[in-house]
Amino acid sequence: MILPVIVLTLIVGTFGALLVFVASLLGPKKKKTAAKYMPYECGLPGQETTKSNVSVRFYLTAILFIMFDIEILFLYPWAISYQEFIDAGYGAYMLGAMLVFIGLFIFGLLWEIKSKALEWD
Amino acid sequence: MGSDGFEITINIIKMLVIFLMMVQMVPVLVWVERRGSAFIQNRFGPNRVGPLGLTQLLADAVKFLFKEEFVPPASHKWLYYAAPVLALIPGALAFESIPLSMPIHVNTESGAHTFLFQGYDVGVGIVFVLAVSSLGAYALLLAGWGSHNKYSLFGALRASAQMISYELAMGLSLVGILMLFQTFDFQRMVEIQRGTLHFWLFGKEISLGFLPNWGIFFQPLGFVLFATATFAETNRTPFDLPEAEAELVAGYHTEYGGLKMLMFYIGEYGHMMVASALMVTFYFGGYELPFYSSQSLVEALSQSMSSNAASIVGALLLHVVFMAKVLFFLWVFIWVRWTLPRFRYDQLMDLGWKTMLPWALANVLITAFFVLMAHG
Amino acid sequence: MTDIILFYFLATMTVLTGVGVVMSENPLFSALYLVLSMTGVAGLFFLLQAPFVGAVQILVYAGAVMVLFVLVIMLIDINKSGEKYIGGNAAALFKGLAIGIFSGLVSAVVLRSPIVAKPALSNGSYTVLEIAKVLFTKYVLAFELLGIILLVIPIGVVALSRIKGGTHER
Numbered sequence: 071m072i073l074p075v076i077v078l079t080l081i082v083g084t085f086g087a088l089l090v091f092v093a094s095l096l097g098p099k100k101k102k103t104a105a106k107y108m109p110y111e112c113g114l115p116g117q118e119t120t121k122s123n124v125s126v127r128f129y130l131t132a133i134l135f136i137m138f139d140i141e142i143l144f145l146y147p148w149a150i151s152y153q154e155f156i157d158a159g160y161g162a163y164m165l166g167a168m169l170v171f172i173g174l175f176i177f178g179l180l181w182e183i184k185s186k187a188l189e190w191d
Numbered sequence: 192m193g194s195d196g197f198e199i200t201i202n203i204i205k206m207l208v209i210f211l212m213m214v215q216m217v218p219v220l221v222w223v224e225r226r227g228s229a230f231i232q233n234r235f236g237p238n239r240v241g242p243l244g245l246t247q248l249l250a251d252a253v254k255f256l257f258k259e260e261f262v263p264p265a266s267h268k269w270l271y272y273a274a275p276v277l278a279l280i281p282g283a284l285a286f287e288s289i290p291l292s293m294p295i296h297v298n299t300e301s302g303a304h305t306f307l308f309q310g311y312d313v314g315v316g317i318v319f320v321l322a323v324s325s326l327g328a329y330a331l332l333l334a335g336w337g338s339h340n341k342y343s344l345f346g347a348l349r350a351s352a353q354m355i356s357y358e359l360a361m362g363l364s365l366v367g368i369l370m371l372f373q374t375f376d377f378q379r380m381v382e383i384q385r386g387t388l389h390f391w392l393f394g395k396e397i398s399l400g401f402l403p404n405w406g407i408f409f410q411p412l413g414f415v416l417f418a419t420a421t422f423a424e425t426n427r428t429p430f431d432l433p434e435a436e437a438e439l440v441a442g443y444h445t446e447y448g449g450l451k452m453l454m455f456y457i458g459e460y461g462h463m464m465v466a467s468a469l470m471v472t473f474y475f476g477g478y479e480l481p482f483y484s485s486q487s488l489v490e491a492l493s494q495s496m497s498s499n500a501a502s503i504v505g506a507l508l509l510h511v512v513f514m515a516k517v518l519f520f521l522w523v524f525i526w527v528r529w530t531l532p533r534f535r536y537d538q539l540m541d542l543g544w545k546t547m548l549p550w551a552l553a554n555v556l557i558t559a560f561f562v563l564m565a566h567g
Numbered sequence: 568m569t570d571i572i573l574f575y576f577l578a579t580m581t582v583l584t585g586v587g588v589v590m591s592e593n594p595l596f597s598a599l600y601l602v603l604s605m606t607g608v609a610g611l612f613f614l615l616q617a618p619f620v621g622a623v624q625i626l627v628y629a630g631a632v633m634v635l636f637v638l639v640i641m642l643i644d645i646n647k648s649g650e651k652y653i654g655g656n657a658a659a660l661f662k663g664l665a666i667g668i669f670s671g672l673v674s675a676v677v678l679r680s681p682i683v684a685k686p687a688l689s690n691g692s693y694t695v696l697e698i699a700k701v702l703f704t705k706y707v708l709a710f711e712l713l714g715i716i717l718l719v720i721p722i723g724v725v726a727l728s729r730i731k732g733g734t735h736e737r
Contacts (some may be wrong), residue, residue, distance in 0.1 A: 072613035072621075073573060074311035075284060077205055082283045085210075086276030091307060093450035097260040097618035126353050129642060130724055131540070132635040136357040137720040138548070139631045142362045143623055144702075144710065145555070146318065149369035152559065156566045165559055167707055174466035174714035176552060178721040179544075185725040188544050313613065315695070318622040322609075325630025329602065332637055336595065344641070351634060375619075376694065 127190060134182060141175050198304060206287060206310045213286050217460045218248035224525050231529040239542035258449030263338055264279035266446065270337030275447065275454035277332035280556065282461025284323040288313060289468045290377050292478045292510035293485045297499045307378075308506055309479075315379045317369075320469065321362060324424065328354050330458065331443045338446035346442030349536065350426055355541040357430075361420035363551035367413040368406055368473050380406075382475030385484050391565045403481035407474040412554045415476045416547055421466035423543065425459060428528040430539060478513035485509055573614055581607030589662065598636045605629040619695045 148168055155164040182188050222237070222245065229236025237244035262271060287310025295306045312320045328351040335347020372380045384405050389398035407414050423430040444455045471477060479485060485505065493501035534542070584607065587600035605628040611622030702710055 071311075071313055071616070071618065072610055073569060074202065074206060074287075075313065075613075076209070076573070076576075076610070077203070078287055078310060079280060081207070082210065082262075082280050083276055086279045087464055089450050089454060090272055092259065094255060096256050097449065100259055102534055109410045119277070124372065126642070127729070128348050128638055129635070130728060131352045131356060132631075132638050133724055134721060135359060136631045136635060137357075137717050138359045138625070139362070140627060141714065142359065142366070143626065143718055144713070145363070145366050146369060146375075147619075147695050147699035147702060149366045150373055150695050151511050151703065152370050152562060153373050153566070154696065155703070156563060160564050161566060164703060165563055165711070167703055168559065169540060169556075170711050171714045172552060172555065174711075174718050178718050179548060179552075181725065183722050185729075188540065216710070313618050313622075315618040315622050317618060318626070322625035322630060324621040325634075326602075326606075328630070328634050329599075329637070332634070332641070333599075334678055336641055348638070351638065355631070355634060 131188075134188075137178065138175070143172070144171070197299070197301060198306075201304075201306055205306065209287055209291070209310050210283055213283060213461055213464060214457060216464060217457045218252065218461075220460050220521060220525075221456070222248055223473060223522070224528075227522070227525045228336060228529045229523050231526070233510055255453050261446075261448055263340065263446050265339040267337045267339065269534065270333045271446075272451075274330050274334035274337055275451040275458075277333065278327075278455050278458030279461070281323045281327040281330075281371060282458055282465055285320045285465045286461060286468065288316065288377075289472060290381065291468075291513050292506045295506045296377075306509065309377075312376075312378070314376070314523055316380075317365060317469075318376045320465065321358075324462070324465070325355075325358060327458070327462065330455075334447070334455070335443040338443075340446050340544050341363065343443050343445045345553070346445070350443060353423055353426070353430065353539060353543070355422045356540060357423035357547070360416055360543060360547035360551050361424060363548065364413045364416035364420060365473070365553060366551075366555045367410045370555075370558050370562055371406070371409055377472050377477070380472060381479055382544075384476040385479055387482065394562075401504050403476055405474060405476045406483075410474065410554070410558070412550065413558075414470070416554065417473070418470060419547065421470070422524070423539075424461040425466055427459075427463070427524055429531040431528075431533060463521060464517065465526050467517045467524070468513075470520050471516040475516055478509040480509070480512055480558070500549050561563075570614060577607050577610040577614065579612070580604075596638050598633060598640055601636070602629050602633045605633065609701065617694060619698065636692070 145168070148164070148171075152161075152164055152168075155161060225247075226236045226244065228234075230357045238249040240247040240250050262268065290307060290309045290312075292308035294308060297304050297306070329346045331350045331354075335345075335350075338344075367379075369375070373384050374380060374383075384403070387398065387400045387406045388402040388404050388408055391397070402408060441558060444452055447455065480488070481565070488508065489501050489505040492505050496504070581604050584600045584603040588597045588604060591600060592598050606625060609621040609624040609629070612618070612624055
């Protein structure tokens, strides 16, 4: 079941590596100049490198993503089994269980929006 | 053992063919994109090389191959070279797990064989696709970090933050469709969407014979949310902030050129193809023709040929149907790109977190309520 | 036979990349090795006929948690903190302690629990149904509690961003 996935990963990886390798063989070799090897910046001389400060909001977004991602993943088995539970007569129970869970989800989201943790400027 | 060898050979060939098909779709799509954008903007586009500029693709490929190799000296060599290769893998892995047509049944002297018209079936269809696509962020992050250029890094950060934000809306918009189909399996979903539209409401069966039984009629809001989220996931306009040329030169692939640049393109178009194939499978009946099921097609074909040939020909015909639907959505991707302007970054994040996520939650609640009603 | 070869392939990959996590000097490479290690574990879940758990392993750990780690490593200046990150007797002591405690925990769990070599059912969706049936009947309270625990994350994030020097300082 997992074997074809591994095989395909290896095939695609080899294919990509081969492309990169062939391109590096075929390309013309030209003289290196200092201007050519400057980090690209629309023709201006480079001023700052990657060591500049990056907004911490990216970090906040990522950590909030983990939380909501886990909640969504718990909804998947719920969604798959929902109709089965309804047929067994537990539909209202399942809906209630999910409503509590989603209620917490919505509360978290509203909390974020209200406390402006999701604001970008 | 001979029968096993036969199946393994066919499966490996099948996997390679699907992968190569995906790769060779890219130059065609680039051509369509350039001609299409020219058409929309009242220009000509590439029209000099060959009829309708079609051999422009070949010329481009040769040009890409013979570009000078350039590696920024401050870059991290390993990451710089690994990133384009990694960009190829998630799209390919995801695309191979989607059924492109019905399974083929053949009888040989070594026994009966069934070949799925897909690379492999891992058993959890959509969750597997979501999982491998979530690995797509690494190619961008490594490209941005490895190039050692601030524009690359900012582009990569923006791209990954955007991808993870819209992954939530995408994952949540699918809960409704999972509730209806009760399965992760693509094949099963396509089977459920056969026939004409019919459903149960308050214990009464309602049937609308003039519409096919497609997911879009059950999940219109889910479809809109899913389609929007896939536009953001593939970093296409109006969500192409990572490549906003006015601010970031070219985003995470600023320092890449030649074939390595092309590999990022293959990755991007691969993601577009996966997104289109998913939309077709979830909401538009997959490879099935409306009002004419695959079984009746195979039966009609087997009147005039052997059952093996009927199965193969039928699968190929339905593959054409599937690809026609996929190409329509790929055209929509291109159409939207040249129609809508780009968002600002705060608008983009607001749309993802404050608009799409609440609407996706609402979609889950509405669907849950209606499913409960449908069962009386 | 293929399963055994695959198991050794995936297990070797998981362990070797795990060694790479602690051995590499660049924290970014540590994080990337950890991604590979997680993916190897996911492969082992697939091999145990539990594709849903395997896919979730990739989705949550390799796709979400590690993206966060990589983002954080990119935000800090690793060239300056590189020397402090590795080496030194104190670091070696802590590494030894961590290895000892963790291997002790794992071996205790392995020795004390009965080994059940029973693969799950082959059809993916069916296993998910089984998971759902247990999760929403027997462990439904734990499921709701999990929602509350996850709620701590947004509250913590807001608290962190509001402290002095934070992005949303009051």
